[in-house]
Amino acid sequence: MAVEGRHVVAVHGGAWDIPEPLWEASLTGVKLAALRAFEVMDAGGSAVDAVEAAVVLMEEDPVFDAGRGSVLTSAGTVEGCALIMSGSDLSTGAVACVSNLLNPVSLARRVMTKTPHALLSGAGADAFARSEGVQQLPVEELITEEARRQLALYRKYRTTVTSLFNTESGTVSANGDITGQPQQVAQQDKQLASPQQGHDTVGCVALDADGHVACATSTGGITNQLPGRVGDSPLVGCGGYADDAAGAVSTTGHGESLMKACLAHRVTQSLRHGLSAAAAGREALTYMLTRVGGRGGCVVVSSSGDVATPYTTARMPWAYVRDRALHWGGLVPCQHFTEALSHVSPSLRPSPQPQ
Ligand code: GLY
Numbered sequence: 001m002a003v004e005g006r007h008v009v010a011v012h013g014g015a016w017d018i019p020e021p022l023w024e025a026s027l028t029g030v031k032l033a034a035l036r037a038f039e040v041m042d043a044g045g046s047a048v049d050a051v052e053a054a055v056v057l058m059e060e061d062p063v064f065d066a067g068r069g070s071v072l073t074s075a076g077t078v079e080g081c082a083l084i085m086s087g088s089d090l091s092t093g094a095v096a097c098v099s100n101l102l103n104p105v106s107l108a109r110r111v112m113t114k115t116p117h118a119l120l121s122g123a124g125a126d127a128f129a130r131s132e133g134v135q136q137l138p139v140e141e142l143i144t145e146e147a148r149r150q151l152a153l154y155r156k157y158r159t160t161v162t163s164l165f166n167t168e169s170g171t172v173s174a175n176g177d178i179t180g181q182p183q184q185v186a187q188q189d190k191q192l193a194s195p196q197q198g199h200d201t202v203g204c205v206a207l208d209a210d211g212h213v214a215c216a217t218s219t220g221g222i223t224n225q226l227p228g229r230v231g232d233s234p235l236v237g238c239g240g241y242a243d244d245a246a247g248a249v250s251t252t253g254h255g256e257s258l259m260k261a262c263l264a265h266r267v268t269q270s271l272r273h274g275l276s277a278a279a280a281g282r283e284a285l286t287y288m289l290t291r292v293g294g295r296g297g298c299v300v301v302s303s304s305g306d307v308a309t310p311y312t313t314a315r316m317p318w319a320y321v322r323d324r325a326l327h328w329g330g331l332v333p334c335q336h337f338t339e340a341l342s343h344v345s346p347s348l349r350p351s352p353q354p355q
Contacts, residue, residue, distance in 0.1 A: 006209050006211075007209050008206065008207045008307060008320070008322045009037040009038050009050055009051075009301075009320060009321050009322075010034065010204070010206075010299040010300070010309060010319070011030045011054050011204045012201075012202065012204075012250065012252055012311075012317065012330075013029055013030045013058065013064055013317040014026075014064060014201045014202060015200060015295065015297030015311045015313040015316035016252075016253075016314070017314040018317065018331065022063055023317075023331050025061075025063040026063055027317050027330075030317045030318055030330075031319045032348060033057045033204065034319040034321050034328075035321065035326065035341075036053050036057050037050035037051060037204055037321075038341075041206065045208075046210070046214070047206040047207060047208040047214035048212075048214040050206040050208065051084065051206050052084060052105055052216055055082070055084075055202055055218050056103050058218070059103050059104065059105060059218055065200055065202075065221075066201065066202045066219050067080065067101070067142065067218065067220075068144070069142075069144050069147065070142055070219075070220020071147050071150060071220045071221060071222065071223040072150070072151040072220075073221070073225050073227045073229070074151075074155075074224050075227045076148075077099065077227060078100070078142050078143060079097040079220070079221055079227065079229070080097075080098045080099075080218065080219070080221075081095065081096045081218070081221065081231065081239075082094065082105040082217065082218040082219070082233065082234060083105075083216065083233060083239045083240050084105055084112055085216075085236060085241060085242040085248075086212070086214050087212055087213035087215075087242035087243045087244040087246075087248055088244055091112050091113075092112055092118050092236045093108045093109055093110065093113065093117075094118060094119040094235070095107045095120050095121065095125045096120075096125065096230045096234045097122045097125070097228060097230065098125045098126055098129065099126055099139060100126070100136045100138065100139045100142065101129055101134065101136060103134070103135070104218050105217075106134060107120075107129050107132070108216070108218075111125075111128070115128070121230070147220075154224040200253065201219040201233055201239075201253075202217070203216060203217040203218070203240065203250025203251065203252060203298075204216050204250060204299070205248035205249060205299050205300065206301065207247075207248070207301050207302075207303065211244065213242045213247055213248035213301060214248055215248040215249060217233045217239040217240045217252075218233065219231065219239075222254075231255025231259070232251060232253075232256075232258035232259045233255065236264075236265075237264055238251065238259045238263060239251055239255075239258070239264060241265045241268045243272075244303055245272060245303065246271040246272040247268060247271045247300060248268075249268055249281075251263045251298045252296055252297050252298065252311075253288075253294065253295055253297055253311075253313065257293070257294020257296065258294065258296055261292065261294070263285070263288055263298065266284040267280045267283075268280075270283055271300075271302050271303075276302075276308070277300040277301065277307055277308035278310060280300060280308070281298050281300045281309075282308075282310050285298070285311070288312075295313045296311065297309070297312065297316040299320070305322065307320050309330065315330055315332075316330045317329075317331060318330040321341065324341045325340050326338070326340075
């Protein structure tokens with residue numbers, strides 16, 4: 001049964017040590033995406049419509065590692081991955097290693113609704129995009145100067161994906177806004193720590209007025225990854241999970257660790273067993289940190305509308321809308337701002353969606 005005003009949305013812009021020059025743009029990006037998703041549901045859209053709309057907006061924002069702004073493989077190519085899942089029937093669609101899409105999440109949705117499959121990859125996914133008329137761009141239009149600069153830096157210092165993302169064990173604070181210890185990186189990696197090291201993944205979860213949940217996640221992966229690498233983001237249960245009986249989760253962080261921990265599914269299982277969204281997220285991230293030394297974050301919404309945005313990296317820009325208020329933070333420990341939707345600046349209002 002639809003419940004007026006019940007819908008909730010939460011968005012992340014990637015768990016990583018976002019450098020200060022990108023803070024404002026990252027927060028603006030997640031706030032815009034959360035507001036867009038909320039407006040979609042306000043207009044009667046479903047949770048699936050909402051999470052797709054939010055992720056599309058972030059894929060088009062070059063500040064994030066997804067769509068335009070994706071980081072580059074060791075071959076200098078873009079390989080986008082995305083997942084979308086509906087909690088009403090557990091239907092899921094995903095794409096991996098797509099080469100020239102601005103909006104991989106929209107192709108993932110087509111995989112979910114128009115094929116009998118759950119995941120298409122590489123040339124097959126690109127061909128499916130062509131057959132569906134999904135907009136394909138010259139890859140140059142997806143690559144930013146920052147992505148090129150990061151690849152050059154990573155090559156210079158021969159930094160591996162593992163050494164950048166995996167860390168020694170640390171602590172996790174007790175509240176829902178977990179902030180981990182600073183990355184403990186090798187000396188060569190410290191030189192990468194400024195000013196703009198890699199960012200990671202975007203995602204959204206939503207609960208609509210009919211009580212359905214959904215998640216969507218999209219990423220360009222990790223700078224200097226081998227061509228063909230698939231991280232957690234397009235894998236159901238790792239990059240996201242949605243089940244009306246529990247809630248929805250979208251994850252971010254070190255893909256290989258998230259895969260080992262099946263982080264998103266672990267969170268929803270905890271929700272099923274009665275944990276709060278904050279406790280469920282914290283438990284899973286603590287497990288991943290202590291078990292495999294991996295850091296990351298997630299946004300969580302339970303089927304009752306409980307929200308959490310925990311992370312164990314230095315930062316993870318997040319925003320959510322609930323009870324007609326916009327909440328945001330994630331750049332400094334325990335940061336949490338709130339503003340009534342009626343007071344949100346018009347400049348933060350997303351421009352009208354194309355019909
Ligand atoms: N979390 C994104 C990736 O590891 O590819």
